[in-house]
Amino acid sequence: MYEDTKIVENDLFMKEFKIYKQIKSFDDLKKLNQCVFLDNLDPNLFNAIELNLNSLNEEDLKTSGLRPFNEIKCYELKSNPGLLVIPNPFENGYQRFLIKKCLYEYHDPPNKTNLDLHMKRDGNLWTNALKCQNFGEFNKLRWTTIGYHYDWTNKVYNELDYTDPPVDVAELSRVIAALIGYKNYKPEAGIINYYHLNSTLSAHQDHSEKNMNAPLISISLGSSAVFLIGTTTKTEKPVSLLLRSGDVVIMSEKARLAYHAVPKILADPEIDNFFQQNNEMCQSRKWYVSDQEWNNFYNYIKINRINLNIRQVNNND
Numbered sequence: 099m100y101e102d103t104k105i106v107e108n109d110l111f112m113k114e115f116k117i118y119k120q121i122k123s124f125d126d127l128k129k130l131n132q133c134v135f136l137d138n139l140d141p142n143l144f145n146a147i148e149l150n151l152n153s154l155n156e157e158d159l160k161t162s163g164l165r166p167f168n169e170i171k172c173y174e175l176k177s178n179p180g181l182l183v184i185p186n187p188f189e190n191g192y193q194r195f196l197i198k199k200c201l202y203e204y205h206d207p208p209n210k211t212n213l214d215l216h217m218k219r220d221g222n223l224w225t226n227a228l229k230c231q232n233f234g235e236f237n238k239l240r241w242t243t244i245g246y247h248y249d250w251t252n253k254v255y256n257e258l259d260y261t262d263p264p265v266d267v268a269e270l271s272r273v274i275a276a277l278i279g280y281k282n283y284k285p286e287a288g289i290i291n292y293y294h295l296n297s298t299l300s301a302h303q304d305h306s307e308k309n310m311n312a313p314l315i316s317i318s319l320g321s322s323a324v325f326l327i328g329t330t331t332k333t334e335k336p337v338s339l340l341l342r343s344g345d346v347v348i349m350s351e352k353a354r355l356a357y358h359a360v361p362k363i364l365a366d367p368e369i370d371n372f373f374q375q376n377n378e379m380c381q382s383r384k385w386y387v388s389d390q391e392w393n394n395f396y397n398y399i400k401i402n403r404i405n406l407n408i409r410q411v412n413n414n415d
């Protein structure tokens with residue numbers, strides 16, 4: 099799914115990738131003046147999309163860590179129909195919870211990680227790192243798969259290798275899918291990507307799922323990423339979006355098979371804003387993470403990025 103080594107003549111995607119890979123800071127990015135910041139969307143580039151609460155109620159949103167319905171906005175990239183962005187729809191406290199789950203729990207067996215390819219894990223990776231105050235091993239974690247585990251060698255989902263996706267992730271993705279009109283969405287597989295500041299993800303299409311009608315939902319957490327979104331050919335120049343903590347990208351319809359890539363991860367000078375929480379309001383929620391507990395997760399996430407993406411693999415019956 100990740101590597102696309104096809105040599106393409108006039109590869110404008112690669113050209114953009116190389117430009118953004120060189121960027122060193124937020125200031126450099128702003129100076130380049132090409133990357134779209136989601137807090138300031140140009141109506142010439144994006145259409146506002148009407149969300150749909152039909153099959154949901156406000157309580158569903160609240161338990162999934164989402165803000166009230168009228169505070170969630172969704173936009174479609176005009177040049178790329180089906181490519182939707184939802185700028186951070188989460189309660190800030192919920193981002194803490196998702197980050198904690200990705201760092202502390204979701205990589206535990208039977209879920210699979212890149213580390214399993216060459217070592218046998220002994221205990222929980224995060225707990226071990228904290229205990230020894232040594233993140234060397236943890237920092238080798240690059241991906242975890244959930245649901246139908248992806249077979250990276252044969253580029254297929256293994257029907258016989260399945261563990262239920264975490265309940266919170268499944269529920270959250272069902273709610274997001276319903277908001278954009280996919281009431282019967284089945285969250286069947288997912289990848290959690292762990293990026294360092296020098297990590298990149300090369301241009302690729304996600305075409306291993308049998309079901310290409312269901313959207314792919316992708317959530318950014320922690321440090322920011324330049325995300326390139328193209329079309330189904332690398333000869334067209336991609337659009338670059340700055341994805342910050344909490345932002346959701348949805349690849350649906352014609353954009354489901356679009357080439358995409360991450361050429362740059364940047365430490366976000368405003369990262370603290372995404373995790374502030376009103377402790378009194380959050381304490382009653384099952385997803386509350388206290389300031390004290392948050393501290394270690396924060397130290398990781400301010401210089402790393404997590405991407406949590408969810409897919410429906412099979413066709414509806």
Ligand SMILES: O=C(O)CCC(=O)C(=O)O
Binds near residue numbers: 289299325
């Ligand atoms: O990190 C991202 O935003 C994109 C991840 C991705 O494209 C993938 O896992 O296939």
